[in-house]
Amino acid sequence: xxxxxxxxxxxxxxxxxxxxxxxxxxxxxxxxxxxxxxxxxxxxxxxxxxxxxxxxxxxxxxxxxxxxxxxxxxxxxxxxxxxxxxxxxxxxxxxxxxxxxxxxxxxxxxxxxxxxxxxxxxxxxxxxxxxxxxxxxxxxxxxxxxxxxxxxxxxxxxxxxxxxxxxxxxxxxxxxxxxx
Amino acid sequence: xxxxxxxxxxxxxxxxxxxxxxxxxxxxxxxxxxxxxxxxxxxxxxxxxxxxxxxxxxxxxxxxxxxxxxxxxxxxxxxxxxxxxxxxxxxxxxxxxxxxxxxxxxxxxxxxxxxxxxxxxxxxxxxxxxxxxxxxxxxxxxxxxxxxxxxxxxxxxxxxxxxxxxxxxxxxxxxxxxxxxxxxxxxxxxxxxxxxxxxxxxxxxxxxxxxxxxxxxxxxxxxxxxxxxxxxxxxxxxxxxxxxxxxxxxxxxxxxxxxxxxxxxxxxxxxxxxxxxxxxxxxxxxxxxxxxxxxxxxxxxxxxxxxxxxxxxxxxxxxxxxxxxxxxxxxxxxxxxxxxxxxxxxxxxxxxxxxxxxxxxxxxxxxxxxxxxxxxxxxxxxxxxxxxxxxxxxxxxxxxxxxxxxxxxxxxxxxxxxxxxxxxxxxxxxxxxxxxxxxxxxxxxxxxxxxxxxxxxxxxxxxxxxxxxxxxxxxxxxxxxxxxxxxxxxxxxxxxxxxxxxxxxxxxxxxxxxxxxxxxxxxxxxxxxxxxxxxxxxxxxxxxxxxxxxxxxxxxxxxxxxxxxxxxxxxxxxxxxxxxxxxxxxxxxxxxxxxxxxxxxxxxxxxxxxxxxxxxxxxxxxxxxxxxxxxxxxxxxxxxxxxxxxxxxxxxxxxxxxxxx
Numbered sequence: 129x130x131x132x133x134x135x136x137x138x139x140x141x142x143x144x145x146x147x148x149x150x151x152x153x154x155x156x157x158x159x160x161x162x163x164x165x166x167x168x169x170x171x172x173x174x175x176x177x178x179x180x181x182x183x184x185x186x187x188x189x190x191x192x193x194x195x196x197x198x199x200x201x202x203x204x205x206x207x208x209x210x211x212x213x214x215x216x217x218x219x220x221x222x223x224x225x226x227x228x229x230x231x232x233x234x235x236x237x238x239x240x241x242x243x244x245x246x247x248x249x250x251x252x253x254x255x256x257x258x259x260x261x262x263x264x265x266x267x268x269x270x271x272x273x274x275x276x277x278x279x280x281x282x283x284x285x286x287x288x289x290x291x292x293x294x295x296x297x298x299x300x301x302x303x304x305x306x307x308x
Numbered sequence: 309x310x311x312x313x314x315x316x317x318x319x320x321x322x323x324x325x326x327x328x329x330x331x332x333x334x335x336x337x338x339x340x341x342x343x344x345x346x347x348x349x350x351x352x353x354x355x356x357x358x359x360x361x362x363x364x365x366x367x368x369x370x371x372x373x374x375x376x377x378x379x380x381x382x383x384x385x386x387x388x389x390x391x392x393x394x395x396x397x398x399x400x401x402x403x404x405x406x407x408x409x410x411x412x413x414x415x416x417x418x419x420x421x422x423x424x425x426x427x428x429x430x431x432x433x434x435x436x437x438x439x440x441x442x443x444x445x446x447x448x449x450x451x452x453x454x455x456x457x458x459x460x461x462x463x464x465x466x467x468x469x470x471x472x473x474x475x476x477x478x479x480x481x482x483x484x485x486x487x488x489x490x491x492x493x494x495x496x497x498x499x500x501x502x503x504x505x506x507x508x509x510x511x512x513x514x515x516x517x518x519x520x521x522x523x524x525x526x527x528x529x530x531x532x533x534x535x536x537x538x539x540x541x542x543x544x545x546x547x548x549x550x551x552x553x554x555x556x557x558x559x560x561x562x563x564x565x566x567x568x569x570x571x572x573x574x575x576x577x578x579x580x581x582x583x584x585x586x587x588x589x590x591x592x593x594x595x596x597x598x599x600x601x602x603x604x605x606x607x608x609x610x611x612x613x614x615x616x617x618x619x620x621x622x623x624x625x626x627x628x629x630x631x632x633x634x635x636x637x638x639x640x641x642x643x644x645x646x647x648x649x650x651x652x653x654x655x656x657x658x659x660x661x662x663x664x665x666x667x668x669x670x671x672x673x674x675x676x677x678x679x680x681x682x683x684x685x686x687x688x689x690x691x692x693x694x695x696x697x698x699x700x701x702x703x704x705x706x707x708x709x710x711x712x713x714x715x716x717x718x719x720x721x722x723x724x725x726x727x728x729x730x731x732x733x734x735x736x737x738x739x740x741x742x743x744x745x746x747x748x749x750x751x752x753x754x755x756x757x758x759x760x761x762x763x764x765x766x767x768x769x770x771x772x773x774x775x776x777x778x779x780x781x782x783x784x785x786x787x788x789x790x791x792x793x794x795x796x797x798x799x800x801x802x803x804x805x806x807x808x809x810x811x812x813x814x815x816x817x818x819x820x821x822x823x824x825x826x827x828x829x830x831x832x833x834x835x836x837x838x839x840x841x842x843x844x845x846x847x848x849x850x851x852x853x854x855x856x857x858x859x860x861x862x863x864x865x866x867x868x869x870x871x872x873x874x875x876x877x878x879x880x881x882x883x884x885x886x887x888x889x890x891x892x893x894x895x896x897x898x899x900x901x902x903x904x905x906x907x908x909x910x911x912x913x914x915x916x917x918x919x920x921x922x923x924x925x926x927x928x929x930x931x932x933x934x935x936x937x938x939x940x941x942x943x944x945x946x947x948x949x950x951x952x953x954x955x956x957x958x959x960x961x962x963x964x965x966x967x968x969x
Contacts, residue, residue, distance in 0.1 A: 169372045172442045211442055299369035303378050 160198045162280050163273055164205040167234065167258060170271060170282075171211060173300035176231055177293040180254035187217040193227050193246065194236030196220055197260075224249055235259040235269065243267055254293045265307050270294070274305055281305040317500075318486075318493045325485035326478060333477055337470050348462055352391075352455060353426055353433060359389065360437035360451045367397055371405065371439050371447040379406035383449075391458050393432065396450040397439065405447060412450055420450050431456025495525040499532060512540035554578075563661035565592075569619040569647060569654035572599055584663045586634030604630035604638055615643070619654055622647045628664065640665040681922065697789050703821040704782045704789075711779040715772055723764040730758055789818065803930075805840040805954045808877050808885050815852045816875070819860075828863060828871040835878040839953040841885050843930050848951075851923040851934065855889040855947050858919065862893025862945060880950050884932075890946040896938035904936050927951075 171188060188211055192198070206216045221227040224246055233255050235246060240261045247268040250257060257270045264272035265285035270292070272283045284304040289296050312323065363382060370378035383395040386408050394409035396417075404412065420436045421427040427434045433455040439447040495517075502516040515533045520526040557564045558579045566576040577592045585602070592598050603611050611629035618625040626644040633639050645659025733754065737744035744751035792814060816830070823830055856873075863871040873891050880886035896904060903909045905924040920934070927934040932951040938944065 166373065169369075169441075172372065173369060297369065299366065303369050303373050303375050 158201070159280065161201045161205070163260070164198050164202040166273070166280070166282065167202065167232070168205050168209075168216075170256065170258065170300065171216070171232060173297035174256055174289075175295040175297075176256075177254050180231060180293070181214070185213060187215040188232070189217045189219055189230040190232040190234065191219045191221050191227055191230035192234045192236060193221045193224070194239040197236060228253055228255070230255060232256045232258060235261075235264075237261050243269070250292075256289065256292075256294055270296075271304075272307075276305055283307045317496055318489065321489045321493060322482065322485055325481050325489070329478060329481040330474075333474060337473070341466065341470075344462075344466065345459075348459065349455075352453075352458065356391075356433050356435055356451060356453045357426065357437075359386070359392070360435045360449055363395065363451070364437040364439045364449045367439050367449065368441040368446060371397060371399070372441050374399070374405070376406055380408070382406070383408035386451075389453075391453045391455075392451065393454050394450075394452040398448045398450065400445055400447060409452075412452070417450060423448060428455060431459075491520075492525065495519045495529060499525075499529055502532070506536065512536050512543050560660065562663070564659075565661065566656055566658045567599075569657050571596065572615065572657075574598065575656070581661070584633075584661065585631060585639055602631050604632055606630070618645065619647055619657055622649045622654055638665075639663060640668040682925075697818065700789050700818060700821050701786050703825075704785050708779050708782045708786075711775050711782070715775050715779075718768060718772060718775075722768060723761055727758075727761045727765070730754060730761065792818070803842050803844055805842050806845070808838055808841050808887060808951065809834050811841070811843070811845070811848055812852070812875060812877055812887060815849055815856065818853065819856050822860065823873070826860060826864065826871065828860065828873055831872065831874045833874060833876040833878075838877060838879065838885055841951040842954050843932075843951055844926075847926040847930055851926050851949060852887065852889075854919045854923050855949065858947070859889050859891040859893065859945075862891050862895075864893075866893055880948075883953050884950050885953055887949045887951070888946060889949075890944065892944040895941045895943045896936065896945050897941050898938075901936060901938060905934070 167190065171190070176188075190202070190206075192202075202218055206218065209216055219226075219230060221230075221233075224242075227233055227246070228250065231254070233250065235243065235257060237260055239246060243259070243261070243264070244267060247257065257268075258272070259269045260273040265283050265288075268285075268288055270285050270289045272285075274281050274283055282304055283306070284296060284301055285307065286296055286301060312320065315323065363386065367379055367382045369375070370382055379397050383397060383406055386392040386395050392409065394407065394412060396407040396412045397405045398417075399405050419427070419429050420434045423436050423438045425436060431454065433453045435449075435451040435453075437449040437451060438445050439449055498519070499516050502514055505514050506512060515536060516529045518526055518529045518533070560578070560580065563581045563584055564576075564578040565574055565581075567574045573596050574592045577589045579589060581592060582588050587598075587602070595601070600608065600612055607629040611627070614627050614629075618627070624644075624646045626642060628640060628642045631639050631641050640663070642662040642664045643659060644662065645657050647654045648656040648658065733750070734741065737748075737751065745754060746752070812834075820830075859873050863873070869892065871892070873889070876886075876888040876890065878886055878888075900909075900911070905920050909921070920936075924934040927949055930951060932949065934950075935948050937946045937948070
């Protein structure tokens with residue numbers, strides 16, 4: 129019994145040390161690693177209307193419009209995970225017309241100038257728009273990455289999301305930073 | 309249990325009610341309590357699990373986005389739950405991400421159960437709840453709640469409630485019990501009260517209140533009343549018969565009493581005690597040694613001893629003693645009693661005191677009179693004897709004087725003178741005596757003459773010697789008579805064992821001359837080998853001489869036939885000798901035969917009618933008897949004196965003056 133307790137203690141101490149090490153290694157994840165994880169989490173807290181998918185097993189497509197700032201980070205984060213029996217697929221779009229056939233559209237900063245146009249073209253479709261630029265949500269974007277006190281946060285324009293038929297979980301909404 | 313048994317019935321019912329009520333309550337409360345505890349435990353655990361699930365669910369976003377602020381906010385919402393001691397959120401890699409309350413450390417985290425389970429430890433409920441987002445575990449919630457405190461709080465609350473319930477229900481039970489119990493205890497107490505009154509005041513006229521009909525208590529009260537009624541009538545009958553009894557007891561001419569056989573303490577004494585001795589019954593009953601103290605000092609020791617002896621003997625008894633009455637009189641009491649014996653032990657003595665003072669006085673008077681009579685009779689007897697003696701002595705003296713005259717005459721006419729003449733003749737012839745005797749004619753006759761003188765003198769001497777002898781005999785007779793008289797006079801009251809024939813001869817000797825004078829033929833018929841009789845010589849003589857005198861008198865008038873007296877001495881029966889004096893005198897008429905022994909009866913002119921009466925008494929005193937028989941006037945009479953022989957028990961002769969039980 130005593131031996132068991134001691135073993136347990138040693139084990140947990142080793143574990144703790146390992147965790148600490150792990151943490152120390154990942155203590156400085158890059159900005160886009162975090163944003164990739166966030167992006168994946170956004171998917172988890174959002175519900176799409178059924179018409180947004182071709183069928184029950186149709187994949188959830190995360191599209192990137194413009195320059196890809198994630199590099200391989202997003203791919204690594206998602207891996208081959210599925211969500212609600214749907215596989216996750218990452219697509220990089222060059223043209224605006226392609227960009228309609230996705231569930232999440234990350235609008236790269238390179239597309240800031242034609243943002244209004246992009247958002248306008250997405251009207252009527254159930255696409256969750258995510259950006260990382262000023263006035264993204266004011267312009268009609270749904271989720272916008274911001275940095276507050278050196279921490280990556282996000283803003284949500286739930287009105288736009290509702291217009292698109294998307295339901296963003298209140299849990300996610302409660303984490304959102306105030307707009308403006 | 310004994311204390312309970314002695315409680316008053318009302319208290320008993322209360323205690324019973326409370327005990328029943330308390331027991332039922334305790335059992336119910338215990339069952340409820342166990343159920344509540346079990347219920348509380350599962351409820352508490354379920355609540356905690358629910359809480360953990362909610363928190364975990366709500367923390368998914370904060371965990372997913374590693375938003376510390378949001379996560380801390382989330383767990384801090386548990387503040388509203390006072391039972392929650394701590395809540396910690398850990399990232400999948402084990403990093404403690406956010407916490408509320410006391411911070412857990414690695415060591416305390418080890419107490420927690422595996423993920424999804426709960427554990428009770430040290431009064432805490434520990435829950436490990438996974439935080440899962442879309443099938444992916446994004447963290448772990450460690451929730452620590454204070455089970456014990458809540459449980460103790462609950463216990464305290466329950467305690468208060470139980471105490472309250474107990475108080476209220478016991479109060480209710482007491483109230484109901486006293487209200488409902490009154491229908492049972494009320495009649496019982498009333499009955500008890502009635503019984504108490506009856507017991508204390510001996511008043512059987514009271515009745516118990518019958519408060520209900522048909523039930524047992526009502527029946528009991530009715531039966532009780534019925535019983536009282538019966539007792540009352542019995543009591544009345546009893547007191548009536550007691551009054552009768554008492555009247556009877558108090559009307560008895562004597563003191564009825566009851567006393568203890570050991571201490572002689574009187575437990576009952578009738579009112580006659582006041583009349584006879586002047587002491588109230590109360591005085592007898594109250595004072596322990598009353599009887600002993602009031603005994604006459606001379607009788608006290610003996611009476612006490614006798615009384616106690618009688619008590620131990622346990623038989624009916626009677627004895628006499630004197631007591632001193634209240635006014636100082638001496639009262640003779642005859643105590644007759646019986647001893648009550650139970651299981652071999654004397655338990656009480658009951659009897660009667662009779663006042664026999666008057667009897668005693670009468671007896672004393674009678675005794676005195678008797679003694680006087682006896683003295684008189686003795687004197688009379690003595691006079692008789694003396695007369696007899698003098699008579700005999702006189703008679704004998706006559707003979708003596710005749711003999712003396714005869715001797716004197718003989719001596720005067722003695723032949724001694726002839727001898728003197730012959731001797732003078734011889735003296736004249738002094739010197740030639742031989743010549744005278746041979747030659748003188750006178751001288752020649754002298755030797756023959758002297759021879760005849762000598763013969764005459766010898767004859768004379770013989771005659772005188774005979775006469776003197778006779779005279780000596782007579783004198784001896786006188787001496788005998790006098791000595792006998794002295795002898796009888798001396799031995800009065802003394803019992804001796806003597807041969808009966810000798811006694812008879814003695815008496816006859818005194819009367820022989822009288823019989824001769826009256827020409828009475830005396831016939832002796834004495835049996836041989838008779839046993840000695842035990843008699844008072846004097847009394848015997850008195851009786852027997854009286855009988856001889858009576859016989860002599862009876863024959864004085866008989867002239868036509870020879871007077872004949874027969875004295876017969878024989879054995880009457882074993883132990884008794886009879887002496888019969890039978891004469892052929894005038895006899896006794898049948899009508900007088902019964903009266904001859906009566907005091908004052910006589911047929912003689914100079915008689916005092918006492919001789920036979922005192923003779924019969926004397927015979928009785930000696931343990932014998934005197935009886936008379938006659939065939940009628942002119943046919944003689946026969947008197948029989950019976951006397952006990954020596955072998956007979958002496959007690960017949962000495963009538964007891966002591967108590968005879």
